[in-house]
Amino acid sequence: MPLSEPAAREHIHTREVVCRGYRRTDGLWDIEGHLTDVKSYGFNTEQRGRLEPGDPVHEMWIRLTVDNQLTVHAVEVVTEKSPYHACGDITPDFQKLVGLNVTKGWTRAVKERLGGVHGCTHLVELLGPVATTAFQTVFPLLSREAEERAKAEGTRPVSKGRPPLLDMCHMFRGDGEHARRHWPEHYTGDRKDAAAAD
Structure with a gap:
């Protein structure tokens, strides 16, 4: 709009x-x-x-x-x-x-x-x-490109440390839904709530 x-x-x-x-x-x-x-x-x-x-x-x-x-x-x-x-x-x-x-x-x-x-x-x-x-x-x-390589090899992309976008804005906050779904190893929210959401 x-x-x-x-x-x-x-x-x-x-x-x-x-x-x-x-x-x-x-x-x-x-x-x-x-x-x-x-x-x-x-x-x-x-x-x-x-x-x-x-x-x-x-x-x-x-x-x-x-x-x-x-x-x-x-x-x-x-x-x-x-x-x-x-x-x-x-x-x-x-x-x-x-x-x-x-x-x-x-x-x-x-x-x-x-x-x-x-x-x-x-x-x-x-x-x-x-x-x-x-x-x-x-x-x-x-x-x-990493996802395409992993798909071609039948593997998952390897995480290389902390995602650069983590905590850069409200969308990528460590305790948010995006972090929970895409960067679970860096998720800082309530693990019980996250398990219930799945």
């Missing part, structure tokens, strides 16, 4: 974030994010001169190259358009992300390294949807 009918209004600003995930032939994954900000009106800027309606105020790109465990192997960041010429000067600092893991603690680790004056607000914000795109790209495909 979409949002309700809005009040009469005037369109002022659009921020678009597009993220894409790619499997590389070398076994790694590229996760890319692209952010643009545009206004519906023209205005003058101090360093770029006149921006017409639809001209990007911001246009920025991020590529994280990660492995199957979502450890960052390489980072590429480009500030193509920004209000000030020096905005892109901070992009080399994003190399501080190499070696981090895009799982629990990612947001905190990013803010510790690139928060405030040590980064760019827009690029740091873009790392949030880039991280969730990494999850959506890597884990479902690897899981599906």
